[in-house]
Amino acid sequence: MAEVCGDSPAVLAGTRMIEDAQRSVVQVRSGGRGIGAGVIWRSDGLVLTNHHVVAGGRRNVKVALQDGRTFGADVVKSSKNLDLALLKLKGDHEDLPAAPVGDSDALRVGELVYAIGHPWGRVGAVSAGIIGGVGELRGPRRGRGSSTRYVRSDVTLAPGNSGGPLLDASGKVVAINAMIFGTMAVSIPSNAASAWVASERRPRLGIVVLPVELPVSMRKEAGASGLVVTAVETGSAAERAGLLVGDVLLDISGKPLGEAGTLLEALARAGDGVSLRVMRGGRIMAMEVRLEEAGRAA
Numbered sequence: 001m002a003e004v005c006g007d008s009p010a011v012l013a014g015t016r017m018i019e020d021a022q023r024s025v026v027q028v029r030s031g032g033r034g035i036g037a038g039v040i041w042r043s044d045g046l047v048l049t050n051h052h053v054v055a056g057g058r059r060n061v062k063v064a065l066q067d068g069r070t071f072g073a074d075v076v077k078s079s080k081n082l083d084l085a086l087l088k089l090k091g092d093h094e095d096l097p098a099a100p101v102g103d104s105d106a107l108r109v110g111e112l113v114y115a116i117g118h119p120w121g122r123v124g125a126v127s128a129g130i131i132g133g134v135g136e137l138r139g140p141r142r143g144r145g146s147s148t149r150y151v152r153s154d155v156t157l158a159p160g161n162s163g164g165p166l167l168d169a170s171g172k173v174v175a176i177n178a179m180i181f182g183t184m185a186v187s188i189p190s191n192a193a194s195a196w197v198a199s200e201r202r203p204r205l206g207i208v209v210l211p212v213e214l215p216v217s218m219r220k221e222a223g224a225s226g227l228v229v230t231a232v233e234t235g236s237a238a239e240r241a242g243l244l245v246g247d248v249l250l251d252i253s254g255k256p257l258g259e260a261g262t263l264l265e266a267l268a269r270a271g272d273g274v275s276l277r278v279m280r281g282g283r284i285m286a287m288e289v290r291l292e293e294a295g296r297a298a
Contacts, residue, residue, distance in 0.1 A: 017171040018114065022124045024099035025116045025164055027064040028073075028087070031057020037117040037164030038063065038087065039173060041197060043098045045071075045089035048193060049163030050178055051078045054085045063089055065096070066124065083178050084188060084196055085163075099165060102172030104189035105255075105262075107131055107151060115155040115177055115185065117164030129155035132184060149261075151175040151187040195265040204267065205243070205289065206236020211259055212248060214279075222279055225258040226250045241276075241289040248279040267291070 028038045028049050036053030040046075047063055054061055054075055061073040071089040078085040089096075111131045119125050133152045151166060157180055166175035166187045175187030208231035214222050226248040232238050249257050252266045253275050266274070276287045 018116075018126055020097075021099065021114075021116055021165065021167055021171050022126075023066050023097040025066065025124060027118055027123065028053050028163060029062045029064075030054040031060050035118055035121065035160055036162040037160065037177075039163070039165045039176065040096050040098050041086075041101075043094075043096045045093055045096060046076070046197070047073065047087040047089065048176060048197065049085050049087060050176065051080050051083045051085045053163045054078065054087070055080070061087060063087060069093075079196065082188060082192065082196055084176065084193060086197055100172045101190050101194060102168050102170070102174045104134070104151065104174045104191045105265075107134055107168070107174055107189075109133060112169050113153055113155060113174065114167045115153075115157060115161060115164060116167065117157070117161030117177065119156075119158035119160040121160060127156040129153045129185070134189070149189055149192070150178075151189055152181075152184045153187065154183075155185045157185045191265045192261070195261075195267075204236070204291070205238040206233035207231065207238045207243060209249065209260055209263065214248070218279070218282070222248075222250050222284060223256055223258075226279065227257050227260060227263060237289055237291050241287055243276075243278070243287070243289075244280065246280070250277040250279055250284065252276055 024040045026038045026040060026047055028036045030053060036049060038047045038049035041048040061075060062070055063073045064070045071091050073087040073089050076086040076088050109131050113129055113131055115127050116124060131153050135149055157177055161177050164177050165173040166177055168174045174190050176193050177187045179186050207229050209227035210230055211225060212228040213225050229243055229245055229247045232243055232245055251257055252263060255266055257263055273288060273290045276289060278285055278287050
């Protein structure tokens, strides 16, 4: 077995990955509260953090970059239920180092991950751990009826880590660190975060759907579950494409559909159109849909 030393290619590559990621992690201070973390989500000055980091002082938010510059920031929107807040930096800035965002649906139990934040004031501190699970979280901070999935890991989180990124081994953001739940670190999946950020301009199909289990006889070809269309909006992209009430959506752009949240996340990342696999009257067919954009989210 080859010896791994401090200047080996693998170690150096890992060090460079962390250093690159640290440039996208900011400090967020709100009012008189302590310092949290945030992620540069877009190079034009959009920063993602936790709702609870800015909830106490939305009118006096300061964001400090790794290079020493500090900016005031407006809270574009905030969600207590998801524990996410989107900030927009004020002042003169351009081409900020936005973090690359990964696919949280691809996470697997046992996968290596890293957390970056500012625990106890230690700027850009890094901790490593493994994924323990991805799924719904039950507890006092979750509302009833929520289908939000959370990433659970054993990375070390402390005050100052909130709003910072959870990275996969390639340095992509796969979750936003939020809280400690028992002995677990709990983070918001990147796909849910991306969908929420994009919700003001999210492309929409114009349908109402409900999850449905498919007959055993159909599962080999169609999968175990899908989304049945219960309503189609007049004049919508779905109506123009020919979707009908009673159709069952099986997948979108190759991604299986078992819950409405998966559909919304896929639409948030979609371009001008999507490919759907649809079951109608026991027959499976492909359908191309040109999308329209949703109005401003409430």
